[in-house]
Amino acid sequence: MKLISFYSFKGGAGKTTALMGLCSALAFKQKKIALFESDQNRPLTRWKENAIRNDAWDQACEVFVADELPLMVDAYGQADLGGFDYGLVDAHGAPSHLNNCIIGSSDYLLVPTMLTPLDIDEALATCRYIIELLMAERLQAHTAILRMRVPIGRLTVSQRAAYDILDVLPLCDTPMHERDAYAAMKERGMLHMTVAKMADDPATRRMLHYSQRALDELAMIGAFIEKTLES
Numbered sequence: 001m002k003l004i005s006f007y008s009f010k011g012g013a014g015k016t017t018a019l020m021g022l023c024s025a026l027a028f029k030q031k032k033i034a035l036f037e038s039d040q041n042r043p044l045t046r047w048k049e050n051a052i053r054n055d056a057w058d059q060a061c062e063v064f065v066a067d068e069l070p071l072m073v074d075a076y077g078q079a080d081l082g083g084f085d086y087g088l089v090d091a092h093g094a095p096s097h098l099n100n101c102i103i104g105s106s107d108y109l110l111v112p113t114m115l116t117p118l119d120i121d122e123a124l125a126t127c128r129y130i131i132e133l134l135m136a137e138r139l140q141a142h143t144a145i146l147r148m149r150v151p152i153g154r155l156t157v158s159q160r161a162a163y164d165i166l167d168v169l170p171l172c173d174t175p176m177h178e179r180d181a182y183a184a185m186k187e188r189g190m191l192h193m194t195v196a197k198m199a200d201d202p203a204t205r206r207m208l209h210y211s212q213r214a215l216d217e218l219a220m221i222g223a224f225i226e227k228t229l230e231s
Ligand SMILES: Nc1ncnc2c1ncn2[C@@H]1O[C@H](COP(=O)(O)OP(=O)(O)O)[C@@H](O)[C@H]1O
Pocket: 008, 010, 011, 012, 013, 014, 015, 016, 017, 018, 148, 149, 150, 176, 177, 178, 179, 180, 182, 183, 184
């Protein structure tokens, strides 16, 4: 099982949304995904409940509550034995022993950021923390910034400046644009399942186009990550 962690010092950076999106993209490719919930607010447990209610939960995925180190170790062991292809970790907030262990055990670290100066400062601080920790422990893990909520249309001058700063850093090649389909995932469930349901229902067919584009974007991010992990 490959471990992919979503980490950022800043709340509201898009960690949970990026995780839900990547989970949908990988589950769409028939992968078995373990989701490790280390945020005590339990956004993933609620996501699963909402998704099941909407018939938009892929049974090949499971949520493991792992907000303390012994729970994380136990959950990781269970998932590894259970034949899951990927573990996705929603790591929350400030540095902690649990987060350090998550960083040290990850194959891929994704740092989501929006395009404001404050968000970028926090993303850079997060990356620096990750790199220093990995170097101190003599470990290696792929690390990339994932640009979140990038406007579909024209960027403002400050967003363009933010883009230029990020350009010299290790980046996921495709951003997650600002899309209603992403914001709605936490209520609706997994995006690939929502898209399949929309296609069957004449009333929602109009929304299908936008949701499908979101799913295509996620597929590109998923392919980028899988390719890096295979290399
Ligand atoms: N690409 C996106 N498009 C639209 N809304 C987004 C996007 N990324 C994040 N959001 C919204 O931003 C808010 C914060 O995102 P969230 O994933 O909860 O951040 P974090 O887990 O880092 O605290 C949520 O309301 C989420 O729906």
